Amino acid sequence: MPSTQPxxxxxxxxxxxxxxSALLIxxxxxxxxxxxxxxxxxxxxxxxxxxxxxxLAVMASVFAGCALGIFLxxxxxxxxxxxxxxxxxxxxxxxxxxxxHSLPVADRLVGQLLAAIVLVGTLPEDFRLFPDLLPExxxxxxxxxxxxxxxxxxxxxxxxxxxxxxxVVPMTLGVAILHALxxxxxxxxxxxxxxxxxxxxxxxxxxxxxxxxxxDAGSLPIGLCLAFLLICVAETNLVAALLLSLYTLADSILTxxxxxxxxxxxxxxxxxxxxxxxxxxxxNVPQVTARVFVLGLLxxxxxxxxxxxxxxxxxxxxxxxxxxxxxxxxxxxxxxx
Numbered sequence: 001m002p003s004t005q006p007x008x009x010x011x012x013x014x015x016x017x018x019x020x021s022a023l024l025i026x027x028x029x030x031x032x033x034x035x036x037x038x039x040x041x042x043x044x045x046x047x048x049x050x051x052x053x054x055x056l057a058v059m060a061s062v063f064a065g066c067a068l069g070i071f072l073x074x075x076x077x078x079x080x081x082x083x084x085x086x087x088x089x090x091x092x093x094x095x096x097x098x099x100x101h102s103l104p105v106a107d108r109l110v111g112q113l114l115a116a117i118v119l120v121g122t123l124p125e126d127f128r129l130f131p132d133l134l135p136e137x138x139x140x141x142x143x144x145x146x147x148x149x150x151x152x153x154x155x156x157x158x159x160x161x162x163x164x165x166x167x168v169v170p171m172t173l174g175v176a177i178l179h180a181l182x183x184x185x186x187x188x189x190x191x192x193x194x195x196x197x198x199x200x201x202x203x204x205x206x207x208x209x210x211x212x213x214x215x216d217a218g219s220l221p222i223g224l225c226l227a228f229l230l231i232c233v234a235e236t237n238l239v240a241a242l243l244l245s246l247y248t249l250a251d252s253i254l255t256x257x258x259x260x261x262x263x264x265x266x267x268x269x270x271x272x273x274x275x276x277x278x279x280x281x282x283x284n285v286p287q288v289t290a291r292v293f294v295l296g297l298l299x300x301x302x303x304x305x306x307x308x309x310x311x312x313x314x315x316x317x318x319x320x321x322x323x324x325x326x327x328x329x330x331x332x333x334x335x336x337x
Contacts, residue, residue: 010193013065013069013197018200020201021057021058022205036052037051038099038213053213054206055215055218055220058222059088059198059217062191081190087118119147119228120144129238147227151220152252154223155216156273159271159273159275159276161207161289162293163288169196169200170300171192171245174299174304184229188229195225226245251274255274259272275292283337
């Protein structure tokens, strides 16, 4: 991001991407209503057929915002940003095809694997998170697996109106603030601000009861972009990256383990994530997403706190507080409180 008037540039990126996202959704919604209609099923939370595929507009806005940033600021053309944008474009196309004609799980995983390999392959040669613990090849392999997991976690948690908004807004705000503190590169800040704006433009239409859904065309590439941002944060402070992603990781991992231990088919569609159990227990949709959003803001604040404090004791304290808040929120959601 430019060094002069950074706050003004940040506002312009967010506002521009929000406006473009909203405009594209308005223009594309009639087409989506005809060709990308999400029918209610046993796994869904909506009761009437609703257009999906707004992710096409969201990601087009992200690409436009980043392209403008690359054009205006030379540092925006860093290979790692180009890599994640190319991989995200691939997942946008894959998701759009899946929205129109449901794809086999294997095809989806192959596409996600290729996207994760592209992302990891464009990281700097000297990029290492655990140089003293893992060989480079093993670390790269684990990073690919982690990216695929996170992409699917974001996709699985995109099951309520504003649910993805409630996760993306705190994460991207946190990354933008960390950039202002010098903890992440300008490329990460540019992507975070573009994604923040594009999702805010979508939020207008996804407010409960939603008139349009993201679809896989949005949730898959958004998950990839968030994974990239978390990797950029982890390069400086691993605890901060963990805190930013804690709710998404906790709900997805604990739900997977609970179903695995219960002998359920873990890859079959279900409605047993914590946020889904909250609705089944009596909370309405805005109450659930508000709880997730407030938790996300708290976790982002703790992530910023770890960077500001910059000593091991603060990392442990912030991580402990984040874990406690996440456990409390998940327990409350599961009980419908």
